[in-house]
Amino acid sequence: MVFAAPNDALARAEGVLGADPSPLHASVAHQVIGIWQRDWGDMRIALHHLRRARDLAARADSADREADVLAALGVALVHAGRTQQGLAALERGVERGSGHTRARVLFRRAYARWVLGQHREALEDVRRAIPVLRQADDVIWTARALTLRATVHVAMGAVDRAEADFTAAEALWDTTGQELDKADAVESRGLAAFRSGDIPKALRLLDEAEERYAKLGTPTFMLNIRRCEVLMAAGLAPEALAEADAAIAVLDGIGGQSTRKAELLLAAARAARLAGDAHTAIARADMAVRLFAGQRRSWWETHARLVLIEARVTAKRSSGRLMADTAAVAERLASFGAPAAPEASLLAGRIALNLGWSTEAERHLGVAARSRHNGPPLARMTGWAAQALRARVVGSSRGVLEACRRGLDVLDAHRMTLGASELRARATAQGAELAALAQQASLDSGSPRRLLVWSERWRATALSTPPTRPPADPELLSDLTAFREIAARAEEARRDARPVPVLEREQRRLEREIRSRTLHLRGDTPGDGHRFDPGRLLDRLGEEATRLVELAVLDGRVQVLLCGQGRVRRFEAGLLAEAETEAEHVQAGLRRLAHPGAEARLPVVEAAGRRLEELLLGPAAAHLGDGPVVVVPPARLHRVPWALLPSLRERVLSVSPSASGWLRARETEPPPGGRQVLVRGPGLATGGAEVPHLAGRYSGAVVLEHADACVARVLEELDGAALAHIAAHGTFRPDSPLFSSLRMTDGPLIVHDFERLDRSPYRIILSCSDTARFASVGADELLGLVTALLPLGTAGVVASAAPVNDAAVVPLMLALHKGLAAGLPLAEALRDARAALPADALHLATSWAFTAFGGA
Template identity: 85%
Template structure:
């Protein structure tokens, strides 16, 4: 490949339009023994490519060669241009003083248009260093000259940079105006890399404005554009990780940041980017509950930023380091002063993170009972509660709540918590994906806990019930946004199902599956990504809990709501016209007992485990002691609804002695139980029975159940395909699905029921206009759920309840297929006699043989909801 003299000026614009082609042409040009000015351009192009996407050491070698060749060519303008490129590379290499000196020389050597380009690149470096006012000054000087000379590309770059600086200072509206103007200019050019950068920048703007779905969508689009150009995307990774953390996906952000650091180290890339990635990784580790990793990453980031003379960034890294040390219980006294100094530095530079730092300083001071210092710091932090993006306002309301608590004002705490959670309500409902809605609730966990603590101390059981309901199972308060008619999402779901079915068949045949599993994971990421892009369409501030209405609807029944405060279970017993509180045991003990019970139930699902039956019964007695305490003696004689916290969702409640012979149902919240009670069955009363493949009994109960209902729709063999099953389930009065269940703890919305053509997953159920009024899942693990956010659950059962299902029967453990058959037949007999799901399940358990396998099978199934 050769490059003629007339094409040399095109090489520099080409490096951001078609980077790899520009690199190849520059190398070909050097092979043709060009004159010094042309060789200078070629070395500069190679240097830019290596600087941004390769080895920084090689970049500096080529750029110094380009500078020397420009001097030999006696071209001050060429020399100034190369000095600016070299200055950027030196700063990215951590040689800040040398880089700024190169810019000073470049500004002196250049004039007019060239000097404007040098100023733009120095403005970029000021932004990298965190000197935002200097960056705005240089770009202010550059833009008029670039516009006057008709330089569309560099004008668009300068506008994009100015917008990015505005975002760093929290000026979102100014940033959006500049991004809009830049994008209009990019549409007139062929600069594909710069166009991708513009999309990425719009994603950053959407994030700063609080629109997480739009941010994820735009960043994914930018990633696709960069992939076509074959260029690495470290800055995009940093921004995507920030959005993931705000969306409650900190473990994913940590994994992505660490992977990018490994790649960057492998190619000898920019040390500035490495420092930024380490900062992101440290924040992600802290949010993921791993303070040790956070301290390690943040400490290295602090050293790098300090050596690079990047004080603004260093302050952010120190903030994370202090947060992580506080979380790990280290050096509280010194940390107060450290946090206050960091807050002052962030405040003076206009950083949006300043309120977070003031809140941290106040929080540590409160921990030490330094009330005067705490009040001073929290007062400053609380100023952010009135304006700005949602998460910043929530930080302000948290500070206000802590101020009120320190002042002994319970009313003030509750008012601040109420306002902060209202902000989070509105923010949560902008999210369309149920996963993001669930994870977003973690932002309100502290506010909810503060309100509950105040209610426990002096508000009475009713108020404690109201506040425990306020932030419990909020994802179920409104139907999820229905996935749009997105052909990409639809084809992704179909392809995922086909690959998953092929992988399952290969496993059964003993054939290798690594390639199929890789493709399955890729398709899962694609489906999940499209789902996370959905924007919410439901208004915030929806359903409000009414204690009086609950007590009226309970009749002679009881509702047992369990709240966890300071590690202890608080039992709120509702019924008989009042709410009473009883003290339970330590929640950690209850979790351990529940895990042991689940393990034992798994063993009882197999024959020859008879000797373990007394053991599991003893576990049930211990669980009751911890979970219900003295409340067990006050349950009355009517039905019982249990409302456990998310962390206790795996308890088999029918195993508890006081509940074993009762009508018992479980609900994620009292509010969702009330809504289930008010749900009307659909007209027509259609019954749908589904038999999936591979069951040991072949779903033997289905034909007999079909005979019982007469005109039931039976889907089996070739008819038991996901599209047909979904079509029949939509709006049915009763559905019974006999199919293998697979719970995915790593990705709960991919938990599935196996159909003939592959898995029927939670994402499929969310496409229903109305899920069946009653649904029975007669297979393993269908009631297993993942606890996320503040007190949320993700899985098959919780996907159905907001979509119109009033009641579900499902199992929380592996079950014996043969023992399931008589349980299901007895259950349907009860339903045919007019019983509710909970009543029919109680009678069905009582009708089972008394051996260990059948008893364990009965305990494994739970009735959810109120149908």
């Protein structure tokens, strides 16, 4: 009962002890209390009750009762970090037990050995236990043993064997009322899904397990550890670190299992390293190493040492001693048969390369490269990364490019199994090194065209195909409606200076629910392999007398690839870090200029624009010709107001996340019917003054304002429109970019809403501040309102990358639509609209803030 209804079992056991029981019954009651405290409470209290249960079993003169208690005590001692005492108690339990009871003790010893990382010994014990449990028709313990054997298989990388055992166990669990064991089985299947490379399924199963645990009111430390692993693989390392640290705090607060604390510290160390926090990673990993060593858990200690070394390398430490330590860890992991062994060999090869030890590097990289043909996608990625580095050591440029291509193909296939645009974007971080290696090899070869191909290979890939459209899930729709209502109430309370903590907590809860449901979506669109054809791009540019400027960053310096006139030319510009700093200065200047009275800042902003041009275009600025220009910047430069750069200021200028994306936009056909939709949201300083004028210009346009400007109606009209103009307050959420929003009458219209459209508008104009702000994630990806629209059928967007003056926006928008009504493309209409404005600081800053994205 302690695993079916834990809290009820605890109350029953305490009731038994209050009724003057016999030694036999008192032993059972103390054991139940001990198990409850062992798994969900204070280990000191657990050990006290389990020792009392052992003594009472001896008094009752029941060998099987004593064996059973010794098994529970042995597991508790192992979890408390007293490994030798725990294994001794389990050994004594095996000796005292017989038949069916002995099989149960063998199962517990197998579990303890799994905790210790002694996987082969664990398999032997559980294999001995299962036939006896089956013969005794003990459904519950047979299911537990099958679940444990599957979990050990997962740890050893044998996922296919694990799935067979999980399936058999699940069939048995369905015949029992053991709700805690069922939850544990769902959690373990989530881990197996993760090990096989299915992240959406893993997240779904872990969330299901959490719901089951919540109904039982039990803590979930093992679940926390497993979810951390999945979150890290999904590119969500900061979330994994926060989850691990929060679980550690809870565990410390209840005096819980020392073994779980060590595992949580290891998860936190891995997450901190992936999040770029080497100091925290070193601190957490060092603590984990010491705890595992004290617990005599060699398998775990070796994994913690690997993370500690990785963190030190991230902190720019390399030495012969570190090289030797890494080689020893790799050898130890290989002896365990651990799936992480190739990762350690790859790290040893990297360190050897840093030290200039080519022979050593080639040897370790060769070992790591063996994993490139087998295992889940991320393991094969490790192998291809090793193969690429190995080819570079021997000076084979062709070998480097081939390994990079094969590795990115593996990751691309994996990425397309992810339905959520956020996960697709973040997953690209795994391929950043391969993309950089290929670009460097291309640069070294002296071929600008080849460098362009590899610059495109791993750029803005999340925008290459639309995210999986969420199903008509009633619970998701309900959560979205509730979120909108709560967000609107919170906004109203803030305006009235009323307290909002309760509303904010509920809003955050609903955001978590919505995000969780979208992350569960599995990809349903095959990848196209990103076979970018520079010839097709050059032909299209030639037809339109357009130049495309793609900026690649290698070793921190901007490389300008100027495409046009049938060729690709390369120019070297400035340092990316300096350009980013200058872009922040420009943003600050534009914020000031958005308010009257800041005219004195105009020369400062213009000077910053000249410096940006030197850093970002360098000598290429003199070769742009006279025609339209398309700029393809890296994600880290998404906040640059490109129209401020002197050589681009009076041009037909558009920006695209990738050259491939620009080509797709140019080839996107507008929808039939030419329907226009004009939306005016609440609370604008100008009241969306341009909308009534535009309604007069576009006869038959759908105008949504006041009560009609609600989310459901707006989405209905936007779907498949030819042109949409939305005048509404925009809010960018850097902490959660897919909750960036436009304020409608009934609350925020968020990115998740746009992703439910069958086809977003062919052209869309967002006339308010900061609607073109993005979060830079993954290798070179952007998440935000504009990037949500581009894969859904939108060929062109006009939006603002900086705060703007609402009053100055109105004439700009009217002039823009005048050009569109005359049949001009978005970029050309925006260029003409800038020229039509007064030349004062306020209007200049407003016009520079707006950018045309895409190719329509």
